[in-house]
Amino acid sequence: MSEPKPFEASVESDSRKAPVRVAFVTRRTSPQVKAHDDEFVMTWPEGLFRVAVVCEVLTIGLVLMALFWDAPLEGLADPMQTPNPAKAPWYFLGLQELLHYFPPVVGGVLIPTLVVIALIVIPYFNVNVEAEGVWSSNRRKRIQVFSVVLLALMILLIAFEVWAVLAPTVIIGAAMLLAARQSQHAGRFHRWLSSHPLSFWIMTWFLVTATLLTAIGTFFRGPGWSWVWPWSTY
Amino acid sequence: MAKAIEGYWNDLRDTLRDTKAWRSMFRSGAGPGNLHSALSIQQNVFLHLASVKMRRRSLAFGVTWYLGTLTLATFLILTGTGILLMLYYHPSVPQAYADMKDLQFVVSAGVFLRNLHRWSAQAMVFLVFAHMFKVFYRGAYRSPREFNWVIGVVLLILTLFLSYTGYLLPWDQLAFWAITVGSNIMSAVPVLGQKVRFLMLGGNTVNANALLRFYVLHCVILPLAAAFFIAIHFWRIRKDGGLHTEKATTHE
Numbered sequence: 001m002s003e004p005k006p007f008e009a010s011v012e013s014d015s016r017k018a019p020v021r022v023a024f025v026t027r028r029t030s031p032q033v034k035a036h037d038d039e040f041v042m043t044w045p046e047g048l049f050r051v052a053v054v055c056e057v058l059t060i061g062l063v064l065m066a067l068f069w070d071a072p073l074e075g076l077a078d079p080m081q082t083p084n085p086a087k088a089p090w091y092f093l094g095l096q097e098l099l100h101y102f103p104p105v106v107g108g109v110l111i112p113t114l115v116v117i118a119l120i121v122i123p124y125f126n127v128n129v130e131a132e133g134v135w136s137s138n139r140r141k142r143i144q145v146f147s148v149v150l151l152a153l154m155i156l157l158i159a160f161e162v163w164a165v166l167a168p169t170v171i172i173g174a175a176m177l178l179a180a181r182q183s184q185h186a187g188r189f190h191r192w193l194s195s196h197p198l199s200f201w202i203m204t205w206f207l208v209t210a211t212l213l214t215a216i217g218t219f220f221r222g223p224g225w226s227w228v229w230p231w232s233t234y
Numbered sequence: 235m236a237k238a239i240e241g242y243w244n245d246l247r248d249t250l251r252d253t254k255a256w257r258s259m260f261r262s263g264a265g266p267g268n269l270h271s272a273l274s275i276q277q278n279v280f281l282h283l284a285s286v287k288m289r290r291r292s293l294a295f296g297v298t299w300y301l302g303t304l305t306l307a308t309f310l311i312l313t314g315t316g317i318l319l320m321l322y323y324h325p326s327v328p329q330a331y332a333d334m335k336d337l338q339f340v341v342s343a344g345v346f347l348r349n350l351h352r353w354s355a356q357a358m359v360f361l362v363f364a365h366m367f368k369v370f371y372r373g374a375y376r377s378p379r380e381f382n383w384v385i386g387v388v389l390l391i392l393t394l395f396l397s398y399t400g401y402l403l404p405w406d407q408l409a410f411w412a413i414t415v416g417s418n419i420m421s422a423v424p425v426l427g428q429k430v431r432f433l434m435l436g437g438n439t440v441n442a443n444a445l446l447r448f449y450v451l452h453c454v455i456l457p458l459a460a461a462f463f464i465a466i467h468f469w470r471i472r473k474d475g476g477l478h479t480e481k482a483t484t485h486e
Contacts, residue, residue, distance in 0.1 A: 038479070040287040042271045047288045048281075054300045055307040062311065062357060066349035073338070076331045077410035079439065086411035089401050091359050091394065096415065104422030119387045122370070123380035131373065203370055 084223045093217030094210050100225050101162040115206075122199070134198040135180045143180055164216050168208040176201055283468040285476060292477035297372070301365035306464065308358035313457065315351040323403070325449035327442040330405040355397050362393045374478035382470040385463055392460045399452035402445060413448075414440050 041047070088096050098107035135142060150173045157166040179193035186194070222228030248264035250256055257263045262273030272286040291297065322341055323333050337344030366386060369375055375383035402413045417435060421427040436443030471477060 038289040038291060041290045041293070042268055043284050043286055043288050044271050044274045044281070046290075047284070047293060050293055051300075051303050054303050055310075058304050058307050058357075059311065062308075062350060062354050065353045066346055069349065069353070070345060071349045071352035072408060073334055073404060074407040076328055077405050077407055079410070081407070083407055083411055086415050088412050088415045089398060090356075091363075091397070092416060095419070099419065104419060105424065108419035108422045109424075109427075116387065116391070119366075119390075120384055123375040123377070123383045200371075203367070207367060 085221060085225055087217070087221075090214065090218050093221075094213035097164065097213045097217035097221070098162075100221075101160050101164075125199075131197045131199075133179075133195045134176070134201065135194055139180065139182075143177075146176065146180075164213055165209055168205060168212055172201060172205045172208065283465060283472065285472040289476055289479055291479045297479055298477065299364075299368055301361055301368050305358060305361040305365055308354045308361060309460065309464065311354045312351060312358065315347055315354065316453065316457075318347055319351055320453060325403070325446050327405060327445060330403060330445060334404045334406065355400060359393055359397050362390050366390060372478060376478075379470075379474045379478065382467060382474060385467050385470065389460065389463050389467060392456060392463065396452065396456045396460065399448040399456065402440070402448045403452065405445060410440055413444070 087093060095108065095112060098111060101107065102111070150169070153169060154166065154173075157163075157169060175193060179190070179196070181190075183190070219230040220227055222232075251260075251262075251264035251270070260274065261277035262270045264270055275281045275284060275286045319337075322337055322344065324330060334348070337348050341347070369383070369386070398413075398416065402409045417431050417440065420434070421431045423430060432438060434444070434447065435441070436447050
């Protein structure tokens, strides 16, 4: 009888919509708690009209692009003449950049497979349905675990000389440790940093790393996959 | 004046929607209230994937940035321009490349057609990624929308394959070597790598067989698969309770 019951009572004032009743919302159940009533509108015309406008704006943009910017077309395919460098389409250049650091089985197969699996299982992790900040409980132990993982990852990246992944890893890791710092008068930025769950940090790390790798592969790689500056001609 | 025109227009529209022919086609007519507005969604085989009503807040631009809608729009543009391009294209070596030159110098607006297809394809890949990250940061993948997220991942992979198979079709140096680089990565898969690569290319190198296979994948199999999953993706929005509008709740 010592613990208080794990629920909160709430009051809905609009009696036409909600007859008198008591709702018990227990913690750690679902984020689907309806906080307030929503106003509904008809899909036709309210929704479809906006959809049509957005589609037209996009079409106009793409048509203008197609009018003033020609798609690339090089010479006839020649298996005897290998261009240097031979590049994949831009959305695979992050992967091609990884192949520069890792053996093909790791960079070309293992990492992309793990990324796809990780993306699929995201919604099935129900460990933190309330999206609590990563440091909001168990702070000391979590900092210890996180520091070990971050250090191991950094050693691995340094061993393979993957500077392009090391840089965002260090930056994101530093931001997370900054968020973990406790202070009496936390500013708005610090509160914003520390409010994010672990999943936010992992996804942001993935987004920054993938963008950086793709940008390097697209703009900074020349003959023999050597580093070149975008403005230099080779 | 404007009011008179609007009134005239509304009368014309309602008269049209009340004709026997219109009602027989669209299974709804004109009338006051929301009845016919609802029927126009619910009684339409394509639109009934969506719900009859939506939350007003879900229509605000900041909630979704309309990224899913924009992705669908690029898919439709790509289908339209793709069908027109098929009229001028032979998936054979070296005719495929000659067809590119014909698009450039012989076909009316051929360059424009190919440009629009190419840039829309790049836009679609970009928008699919943007849509994924936006959905993640909104927390819109959470229960009960888990499986729609998985379908989204399937659509992401289909989009990448669609773009990748289309990349080979011009049969220029850019296309040939991009596909060679990509298919070499595949042969690094343990045990099955070489076999999968052979199946995909119809040989051990990128050649005329590979072009034909990529053409069939690009123009028939992958677009049908994408349309199939897009339909489920949209229908699931309705079944899972409409677009997600709450921000991820944070507790102190």
